[in-house]
Amino acid sequence: MTAGPQTTRDLLTEVDRRLATLTPCVIEGHSPLDLALRDGVLTPGKRLRPLVTLLVAQALGGSHEAALDAGCALEMVHAASLILDDLPCMDDAELRRGQPTLHRAHGEDVAVLCAVALLSEAYGTLARLPGVDGGQRGECVVALAEAVGTRGLVAGQYQDLRGGRGPRPVGEIDAANGLKTGSLFTAAVELGAVVSRADADCRASLTSFARELGLAFQLLDDLLDVAGPSAVVLGKDIGKDAAKSTIVSIIGPEQVGRRIDRHVDEARAHLAAALGPDSRLEALLMDVFDRSLGPRRMAEAAKQRELELGAL
Template sequence: MTTNLKSGLSAYRDRIDSRLAVLVPQALPGQSELDAAIAESILAPGKRLRPLMAALTAEDLGGDVETAIDAGCAVEMVHAASLVLDDLPCMDNAAMRRGRPAIHMTFGEDVAVLSSIAVLAGAFQLLATIPGLAARERSEAIAILTRAVGTAGLVGGQFEDLRGGRATRALSEIATTNGLKTGSLFSAAVEIGAVVAGANGRVRALLRDFAADLGHAFQLLDDLLDGTSSAVLIGKDVGKDQGKSTIVSLIGRPSVMHRIERHLADAHQRLSEVFGPTNRMHMLLDLIFDKALAGSLEPLGVAAAERRDPGAGAR
């Protein structure tokens, strides 16, 4: 089953990459440097988790997968733009992203900022013109992604991290920031997938709760990996959290690992309420986290097979 899932996900990623290549916003004639920066920010190798989650959600709820892939590509474009901005010297001052030089390192800060704006604009233009969505669903999708980007999402989370990250913060405050920074686009991806499928409000609420737990787990995992010695492992600069107030610095790595597992257990529970105990989204979560956590959790005596509720069924 895992082999079949991996090959299936690989096929989805190929379809997503193909669509992203078509959907890349084009600069004006003669602006080849801007064109290259836009394309590099969007098409640099990545997991494509957000469009993948949008597609799986929509398809498993009975929606059109091609429409969901395009909508998910809009979310991926927002994610790509946010990474360009996040890496700038005035933000995290990072030199590497996705195993390559950050956009501002290759093209300069001015082009990096302009390319991120172009990618953001392209994302919303895409959502506004997807032919597979009716006008009402388009408006809902645009509103969902707007919230994810704005002060109740990425912008609010990044501001909190920049202004409060070096100060002593309560664990709950850090968790709120993590949710805004990381959970917002996961939430947008699955909820937009649900909109494509015409899902009801209860399903959308459960998917938002799932995405919130996934976002917390993902950010905690990222914080753990930031303490590793090799940038090659995660494809970006490490040690950027030194001196920052993080959950890892407050409660330590073993407690953070267990905290990740609690978030994942809650995420699986939400998925079970929407899709049942056997679903590709369950297995996708396991694929994302098992490999990354296995080496760290084994010293704690927590085997991968034990980290999920044994009564929850195959995932």
């Protein structure tokens, strides 16, 4: 085991530096593609998924170098998914992380090629992980493949795109959210567990934690879409869910705020079972959701907005 940075800010800085190194290089004469790739990956973001991988490995005594590269591979997949999600054939978004979406800045053809390049590099990075053996590398590749494929991200995105156009039961939306958003969080904890050789009970608790985290995170994202700050402040388009059936549109912002709290409580319980109480990952979780002010404050804002619109 190699000791890693001691603060979350240090980890975030290291993730950004390593991502810059791992971002695919292009052949000579293709500098516009190189610029697009770097725009797609290196634009500042939360890096939540690689941070989860690193904090799991840190808590379980796993290889820091392996967890760092595995987390960066996962961030490449996340970046590729955002590039594809923003395309005109999907969400047709204009803004991502405070910048024009990749297809608007560089063209749809280049955006698709960047997504393919990032997915390829992600799997290659896992196949070359330092500090672990071949069996662990293979497990990491399988974990990521399952998260991305037709039993994970792809399935969730399909359900969201096609099923979201009409009325849906809350349970069906919940299942789609678990696939679309939860699958990469599941991969994040699984990668950290694999490089740490965690036992089956620990991995099961971490998987349950990741599912609750994914559900809470998607609900928070949906709440931000109707009650968050402006697109300029948030860094991405808002109001994109107006034509979709979401849990917010069905049960209302106030109930969604309570639902987020319940998911976070469940996530904390599973995390304590896996890593013990008061882990650094729990601190990160609470910082992300800021439960006393975040979801509840946004729910109140959304409710007020509904009242104002009803009075017009």
